[in-house]
Amino acid sequence: MNTKSIMIVGVGGQGSLLASRILGNVLLAQNYDVKVSEVHGMSQRGGSVVTYVKYGDEVCSPVIEKGEADVIISFEQLEAARWLPYLKKGGHLVVSEQKMDPMPVITGAAKYPEDILGKLSSLGADVTSVDALGLAEEAGSPKASNVVLMGVVSTKMELSEDAWQKALEECVPPKFLELNKKAFALGRQAAAN
Amino acid sequence: MKKLMLGNEAFARGLYEAGVTVCSSYPGTPSTEITEAAAKYNEIYCEWAPNEKVALEVAAGASIAGARSFCAMKHVGLNVAADPLYTFSYTGVNGGAVIGVADDPGMHSSQNEQDSRHHAIASKVPMVEPADSSEAKEFTKLAYELSEKFDTPFIVRMTTRISHSQSVVELCDREERPLKEYVKDAAKYVTLPAHARKLHVKVEERTEALREYAENCPLNRVEYNDKKIGIITSGTPYQYSKEVFGKNASYLKLGMVNPLPVKLIKDFAAECETVYVIEELDDIIESHCKKIGVSVKGKEIFGFTGELSQAIIAEKLLGEKKEFSEFSENVPVRPPVMCAGCPHRGVFYVLNKLKCVVSGDIGCYTLGASAPLSAMDTTICMGASVSGLHGMNKARGAEFEKKAVAVIGDSTFIHSGITGLVNIAYNATNSTVIILDNSITGMTGHQQNPTTGYNIKGDPAAKIDLEALCRSCGINRVRVVDPYKMSEVEAAVKEELAAEEPSVIISRRPCALLKYVKHKPALKVDSAKCVGCKMCLKIGCPAISIHDGKCVIDHTQCVGCGICKEMCKPGAICD
Structure with missing residues (x-):
């Protein structure tokens, strides 16, 4: 099969590394060649961060370029707008409704755009938006919004739910497994509605 | 497996x-x-x-x-x-x-x-x-x-x-x-x-x-496909090249980049019509090819700066560009910032307020250079804050000494700040050095160091006494402040800048992201008292924003450090 490309974007500290590890493990278990490219270091400190996940028969480049992503998962609305150019025509955009003001907005040097989700849809993107933070809090911790989004994405990919559950068990510490399973289920449910 | x-x-x-x-x-x-x-x-x-x-x-x-x-x-x-x-x-x-x-x-x-x-x-x-x-x-x-x-x-x-x-x-x-x-x-x-x-x-x-x-070794590999284009490459650029050309080009993939082979390159180049060298940063492989008389194209197309990618290679060599849509309006940038509760924040607010010249260093606190804190003048390399300040002070003299400081983290100070401090004492400037001791190597993701009292395995280890170390370097004025108390920091900086001898201020509080650090509950805003003066925004905390003219604190980020409370004159920010 041709290589498929998924991007996970958000704000440093939101938990995109765990999300990409879950995704990577699900795909490896299906015997795909997989590459997952992460961001460590300075940009993790509250900056805009991106993780690339690619899979197929043979993956060469670990990075995704503009117009190449089949799916973009965004942890925050402004980040969805920022990374939109990376979405392939007809690609899926899964967006958490959370908004976080970047420093130029906080200091008044820039404005946070209005109605980002509406504008993304009008640009032709196939947008699924969920209140990932609210659902994560319902599951027991705001930190689980990454796993809520994985639940949403799982409905967009042709992989069994069982495979996802296994990857969750591998990637999440036992202490937080129940909480994350609940977050994942809430994400799947939200996508179905 | x-x-x-x-x-x-x-x-x-x-x-x-x-x-x-x-x-x-x-x-x-x-x-x-x-x-x-x-x-x-x-x-x-x-x-x-x-x-x-x-x-x-x-x-x-x-x-x-x-x-x-x-x-x-x-x-x-x-x-x-x-x-x-x-x-x-x-x-x-x-x-x-x-x-x-x-x-x-x-x-x-x-x-x-x-x-x-x-x-x-x-x-x-x-x-x-x-x-x-x-x-x-x-x-x-x-x-x-x-x-x-x-x-x-x-x-x-x-x-x-x-x-x-x-x-x-x-x-x-x-x-x-x-x-x-x-x-x-x-x-x-x-x-x-x-x-x-x-x-x-x-x-x-x-x-x-x-x-x-x-x-002739397993590290270097020739892959012959279509021979119109031959690509000599190594590392990630090999992956980018393969993604663009697949079987439509031949590759000499070099796993050994020093020393480079001669015959292998000549033989490969002789088989291919046009040979490109695709390498990031400098023209190491390309220069070698030219030196041994092999005609290749490389930096004239790709340049010396930044990363390569499949998109750059496709555009430069094939003139191909992918289609994509842009968002319909300006998307504000999101640069990295000091975390909510970062103990460095208060120090930089004070240094900005006092209009100090700040000789900076390498670590999370380099973010003190960004607005709105904007309190850093130089960053060269590990340790250069301390030695660089001494040089600035020697160049500009007594008046300058009274407004210039160096800032350096605990791990960076141990790495190469100590020798600079020895020089300050030995060669006598009235320099003021601030050690930002957050009890961890922060930027690289929390590694132990000789000031933390633990080794790489997390087992107890010998712990450097920073105060004693600075004194033994010949610094008599050494004091410790809590960076969550900005008035205390401000008083200390003013006093040490005024002192007629070198001094060290140790700003001590563990990184807010450390697991053992107990956080206070998130602070709240009494909207009735908030006058929208925006003083709380001057500390550049990512948890604080203004909505409908009033301060809002994001409870998922706030760790209750209280710096903003000190900024809030009307007393709208409360526990």
């Missing part, structure tokens, strides 16, 4: 499988996880050294003593370790020795974009470069064999995209390596001029032998 591993984790697995027993490193993005992953294997002794020079000397000592040894660092760390590197090249090894160096094309987390291949060439140390996690493991293992066979340390060059990309790795078992016999051999290990002259001859012979090896 197949596993998805970061390049750095696979590198560490290679150390494990190669029977390495001693590892000493200093953290630095993107190299840090090599040593962190190695420390999880109980068979490998691992440590965080105070700096890269010490780390490489430890690895050299362990190798001479008969062990397979290792040290890791980022590209600029190799500058610090260059002194031992260039002479370790002469002595050669006993047990195999490998140095892991991670370059950062695109400067994701670095202050420059230097190309470590220059150090390999200049020090005459052979260098290999993997192109994915699997190669990171296999090349490392081979590097140990070659290190012992050719009697030389080896460098394994990583780049950010290899270090921080996970790909599939097949795990093997460890091969235990008993210590090699240690035999006193002054002619080999004592580099007196008389010995070193002979050793240099051996180094030149070794390089020729390695070049011969490079002509």
Whole structure:
């Protein structure tokens, strides 16, 4: 099969590394060649961060370029707008409704755009938006919004739910497994509605 | 067994499988996880050294003593370790020795974009470069064999995209390596001029032998497909090239980047119509090709700066561009910021308020340069804040001394700030140095260091007494402040700047992200009292924003540090 490309974007500290590890493990278990490219270091400190996940028969480049992503998962609305150019025509955009003001907005040097989700849809993107933070809090911790989004994405990919559950068990510490399973289920449910 | 591993984790697995027993490193993005992953294997002794020079000397000592040894660092760390590197090249090894160096094309987390291949060439140390996690493991293992066979340390060059990309790795078992016999051999290990002259001859012979090896070795690989285009490449650029051309080009993939082969390149070029060299940063392979009379195109197309990608290669060589949509309006940038509750914040607010000249350094606190704190004037390299301040003060004199400070983190101070402080005391400027002691090496993701009282395994270790250390350097005025109390910080900075002798202020509070740090509940805003003065925004806290003219605190980020409360004159921010 041709290589498929998924991007996970958000704000440093939101938990995109765990999300990409879950995704990577699900795909490896299906015997795909997989590459997952992460961001460590300075940009993790509250900056805009991106993780690339690619899979197929043979993956060469670990990075995704503009117009190449089949799916973009965004942890925050402004980040969805920022990374939109990376979405392939007809690609899926899964967006958490959370908004976080970047420093130029906080200091008044820039404005946070209005109605980002509406504008993304009008640009032709196939947008699924969920209140990932609210659902994560319902599951027991705001930190689980990454796993809520994985639940949403799982409905967009042709992989069994069982495979996802296994990857969750591998990637999440036992202490937080129940909480994350609940977050994942809430994400799947939200996508179905 | 197949596993998805970061390049750095696979590198560490290679150390494990190669029977390495001693590892000493200093953290630095993107190299840090090599040593962190190695420390999880109980068979490998691992440590965080105070700096890269010490780390490489430890690895050299362990190798001479008969062990397979290792040290890791980022590209600029190799500058610090260059002194031992260039002479370790002469002595050669006993047990195999490998140095892991991670370059950062695109400067994701670095202050420059230097190309470590220059150090390999200049020090005459052979260098290999993997192109994915699997190669990171296999090349490392081979590097140990070659290190012992050719009697030389080896460098394994990583780049950010290899270090921080996970790909599939097949795990093997460890091969235990008993210590090699240690035999006193002054002619080999004592580099007196008389010995070193002979050793240099051996180094030149070794390089020729390695070049011969490079002509036909498993590290370098020719893939013939369509021969209209031939691509000579290594590392990630190989992956980018393959993604663009697939079977429509032929490849000479170089795994050994120093020394480079001659015949192999000439033969490949003779088979292909047009030959491109696709390499990131400097024109190392391209210059070599031109030197041996092979006509290639490279930097005239791709330039010297930043990372390459499949998109750049497709556009430059094929004129192809992917279609995409842009968002319909301006998207504000989101630069990295100090975290909510960061103990550095209050110090930088005070330094900005007092209009100090701030001689800065390398760490999370370099973010103090960004608006709205904007309290940093210089950042050069690890330790340069302290020595640079002394130079500024010597140049501009007494008036300048009364408004200039140096800021340096605990780990960076140990790395290379101490010698600068010794110089301040010894050569006498009334310099004011602020040590931002957050009890951890922060930026690289929380590594222990000699000021924390714990070692890499988290076990208790000797702890440096910073106050006593500064006094013993010859600084009489040493005081400790709590950066969560800005008025206390301000008073201390004013007093020490006014003092007629050098001083050190230790701003002490652990990083807010450390697991053991207990957070207070998030602060709240009494909207009735908030007058919308925006004073709370001046500290640049990511948890605070203004909505409908009133301050709002994001309860998922706020850790209750209370700095904003000190800013809020109407008393709207409360517990």
